[in-house]
Amino acid sequence: MPELPETETIARDLDGGIAGESIVAVAVSHADVLRDVTPRTLRARVVGTTVVRVWRRAKLVVFDLSSGDRIVVQPRFTGALLLDGGELPLEERRYSTVAFTLGGGRLLHYRDVRRLGTVTLMSPPRFAQYTDAIGPEPLDPAFTADNFSEVLRGSRQAVKKVLMDQRQMAGVGNIYANESLWRSGVDPSRSARRVAPERAAALHDALVGVLTAAIAARGTSFRDYRDAHGERGTFAAQLDAYGRAGLPCRRCGARLIGTHAVDGRATVFCARCQR
Numbered sequence: 001m002p003e004l005p006e007t008e009t010i011a012r013d014l015d016g017g018i019a020g021e022s023i024v025a026v027a028v029s030h031a032d033v034l035r036d037v038t039p040r041t042l043r044a045r046v047v048g049t050t051v052v053r054v055w056r057r058a059k060l061v062v063f064d065l066s067s068g069d070r071i072v073v074q075p076r077f078t079g080a081l082l083l084d085g086g087e088l089p090l091e092e093r094r095y096s097t098v099a100f101t102l103g104g105g106r107l108l109h110y111r112d113v114r115r116l117g118t119v120t121l122m123s124p125p126r127f128a129q130y131t132d133a134i135g136p137e138p139l140d141p142a143f144t145a146d147n148f149s150e151v152l153r154g155s156r157q158a159v160k161k162v163l164m165d166q167r168q169m170a171g172v173g174n175i176y177a178n179e180s181l182w183r184s185g186v187d188p189s190r191s192a193r194r195v196a197p198e199r200a201a202a203l204h205d206a207l208v209g210v211l212t213a214a215i216a217a218r219g220t221s222f223r224d225y226r227d228a229h230g231e232r233g234t235f236a237a238q239l240d241a242y243g244r245a246g247l248p249c250r251r252c253g254a255r256l257i258g259t260h261a262v263d264g265r266a267t268v269f270c271a272r273c274q275r
Contacts, residue, residue, distance in 0.1 A: 004171030005214035013228035058170035079117030
């Protein structure tokens with residue numbers, strides 16, 4: 001599932017690639033990915049507008065349009081936004097659910113194999129209502145270690161669950177929760193309110209560090225994630241915990257444990273290093 005680094009990569013690619021271009025046509029081949037809008041209304045409100053900016057909020061890719069509306073894409077498990085100048089492989093086009101024709105002649109596909117992601121058209125008030133329920137951005141300089149520690153102190157849940165709760169913090173999913181907990185030496189199952197301030201500061205630094213490094217590597221690709229040009233991210237080579245259950249801990253050599261007991265998701269940790 002694309003998390004913060006992956007959606008940030010996609011948004012940056014598209015902002016640099018299509019900002020300033022007009023949308024001249026919209027083709028919807030699978031309307032079940034649409035939310036809050038029908039294919040006819042989507043075409044009526046989007047065709048003739050210009051893409052002003054593309055940016056990220058949490059795990060969402062947001063298109064600001066000249067009309068004031070916003071196209072909001074949540075890729076979820078198998079979704080991708082792919083630019084197509086005629087070179088996109090047929091296999092990728094086959095799973096296109098919505099295709100926007102741009103003024104320069106290229107297509108922007110929302111490709112989704114399992115069609116679990118969504119494409120929503122939102123007015124400014126609707127967007128504000130939707131995003132007000134999402135927590136702060138972990139890479140926002142205003143979200144300090146003290147702010148982070150306060151979030152943790154307010155929850156009895158396992159710290160890993162709090163990291164992944166989008167109401168508490170935006171954009172963090174299973175991959176980067178595992179990685180930041182390993183880097184900081186914090187047990188994923190520890191109650192969030194029992195993480196001491198100095199350890200919360202270490203976890204905050206680890207989270208910022210791993211997200212920043214993953215963005216620099218253009219995200220993590222295992223199966224479905226692709227950037228806007230159809231390329232894979234390379235951060236998988238830097239993973240220390242996620243996907244390494246049963247392998248030696250790179251810090252102490254103990255065997256990494258894999259479990260689904262913490263939050264129902266794959267959790268990998270070192271019982272010797274993480275306390």
